[in-house]
Amino acid sequence: MNHDDENNISIKETIKNKIKDKIKKELLEEIYNELQLEEDELTDEISDMLTQKIADNKLKITHSVKNASKPEKKIEFETKTLEEIPKEIYISVKTVLKVASHALKSANSKIPKKKWVEVIGLLAGKLDDNTDIIHIEDAFPMGHGTAVYAEIKDYKNYTRAYHDIKKQKLFICGWYHSHPSYGCWLSAEDMGTQARYQKLWDKSVALVIDPYQIDGKSTGFEIYRADIKANTWYPLVYDIKGSLDIKMLPEILEFINPIIEGKALYLEYDED
Ligand SMILES: [Zn+2]
Structure with missing residues (x-):
């Protein structure tokens, strides 16, 4: 092998490694992004579940069955105690x-x-x-x-x-x-x-x-x-x-x- 040949191999090797690195990096980025996305979805899902759970618990306390599917309306029912019901x-x-x-x-x-x-x-x-x-x-x-x-x-x-x-x-x-x-x-x-x-x-x-x-x-x-x-x-x-x-x-x-x-x-x- 002459010097030129050696040089060629070395360049090839370098390019190969660079490409490998690039692919690795891209692949890692892709995996990372995918994981990030999944995590976000999971976080959303978990927080949804938790919110629902809290809302369910609050419902149980007030025995209010009305509007069970609309948590934002429940507050009205929670805050009305027996003392607050208007008397006739x-x-x-x-x-x-x-x-x-x-x-x-x-x-x-x-x-x-x-x-x-x-x-x-x-x-x-x-x-x-x-x-x-x-x-x-x-x-x-x-x-x-x-x-x-x-x-x-x-x-x-x-x-x-x-x-x-x-x-x-x-x-x-x-x-x-x-x-x-x-x-x-x-x-x-x-x-x-x-x-x-x-x-x-x-x-x-x-x-x-x-x-x-x-x-x-x-x-x-x-x-x-x-x-x-x-x-x-x-x-x-x-x-x-x-x-x-x-x-x-x-x-x-x-x-x-x-x-x-x-x-x-x-x-x-x-x-x-
Ligand atoms: Zn009677």
Whole structure:
């Protein structure tokens, strides 16, 4: 091999190596780009999955099934707590205690269950014209009826109550009656009574109490209004004024029980 030959080989070798390097570099770049792309896709996919997972978890907490496929709308459901739902009625603690104790007077553990009867009374309050919210301030016990039906029998008593309510600068905004141990709803007779009240005032309400549902978790009552045309009824959203803790209700009623039975709340030992 002469010198020229050697030189030629060397040049060839160099070119070959250069081409090899170039191909290597290009190939590596291509692989790198592909990997980068895949990584980006994966990152997107993973972040999508995570977002979905977070959204799913949030959904579970709120029990909101609506708009499950549109996470951006879920926020509305998450932030609305029970306290934030607009109320249609505010009822005073006095009314709650009066209605509950009246219901218990004719249906309690000292009376055999088959002798339990319903009680009935009037609800007095006022309307806030700006908000359209009814404020039930007081209850006026009227009487009691059969096991499944109570009505205001004496019109004289109704008139007496009407004047007492007017004196307090309130008006009759509805009526209440009890369903001792058979839940809160409006029967066909109840619907008839409610229709009469709504004829007098279209915003009149019907409170139904089952004192045996007062268990520390429930107030034991619902407040309804009737859709006269459709012959149906629906519950209204209410809250107790002054935020009475429902957990305390059974204990308070137990404490005032002697009054319900017509006895002194308590006696001193000296009085015995
Ligand atoms: Zn009823």
